[in-house]
């Protein structure tokens with residue numbers, strides 16, 4: 001019998017998306033082909049402590065009770081935890097999707113699933129990502145960014161360069177945390193205060209009258225782009241409660257936009273993925289501007305929601321790639337990227 005591949009699933013984590021991570025990890029665990037893979041479950045609690053668990057309920061209360069194996073800081077835990085063949089960080093948002101844990105695997109010389117640390121950081125930082133999207137010639141909502149909370153300057157520049165309404169966002173957070181729509185200067189300055197309470201850089205974008213289109217992308221040197229899906233938000237904008245609490249958001253998977261628009265959507269997503277030097281997989285979020293039919297890039301999520309009903313796996317399923325097959329591919333991309341990097345970069349540099 002062939003030896004099973006040990007996959008270290010890492011989930012939970014210190015982010016607002018802790019609970020979603022548990023759902024994503026549960027779905028991934030459930031769909032992993034146990035004939036081929038031996039999953040190891042590494043749970044990170046909200047305090048950032050790591051625990052190797054055998055608990056497959058993926059229930060936070062249950063996980064908290066782990067007594068046979070107490071929580072430890074990551075540094076001691078990673079060294080003595082299972083020596084997995086490949087790690088799969090199933091962590092959404094800061095401290096998981098933002099390149100930090102990816103850097104840890106790179107330091108440890110371990111293969112892992114998904115984007116490397118540098119691309120993950122670029123994707124997490126809206127200002128950095130927007131600059132690279134612009135450089136790649138991609139269209140996006142007109143924006144300004146600020147590193148200083150100077151109300152006079154913000155008010156003046158926004159009125160002059162963007163006009164209202166605008167969206168005000170912390171540069172790197174996710175889950176719509178700290179994001180507000182502002183219709184006039186008073187709201188703008190309050191929204192800037194809020195965004196600055198979360199981050200040292202904020203981004204202000206012109207509000208676009210649009211349809212929210214998302215596509216799944218995967219691959220390293222050669223990449224595949226799925227057909228698009230659409231988000232149909234229940235409220236005025238897709239906020240945290242909408243996404244995760246009310247469960248009111250509806251998806252249209254796949255969405256028929258007509259050949260010409262679909263081709264542009266795919267081309268844009270392909271370019272956007274390349275422009276952040278991505279590998280592994282990602283979900284690219286786009287705006288289809290209603291008035292012009294222009295495709296604008298909004299953002300790239302390098303560890304998108306991965307529950308059985310999430311957009312990322314559902315879009316592949318619509319193309320005939322099952323959840324289990326998707327996991328096979330993502331793991332294979334992780335190994336391939338690792339080998340390629342080792343052969344061409346690390347050894348080339350004599351490391």
Ligand SMILES: Nc1ncnc2c1ncn2[C@@H]1O[C@H](COP(=O)(O)OP(=O)(O)OP(=O)(O)O)[C@@H](O)[C@H]1O
Pocket residue numbers: 141167169173174175176177179205206207208209212233237238239285298299301
């Ligand atoms: N420029 C814009 N014009 C219109 N709507 C916008 C704009 N920017 C953001 N939105 C709305 O706000 C939502 C959240 O914005 P965005 O995706 O940038 O934030 P996020 O916190 O990174 O979210 P995610 O949970 O997807 O990581 C979008 O899905 C969209 O509904």
Ligand SMILES: [Mg+2]
Pocket residue numbers: 285299
């Ligand atoms: Mg988003």
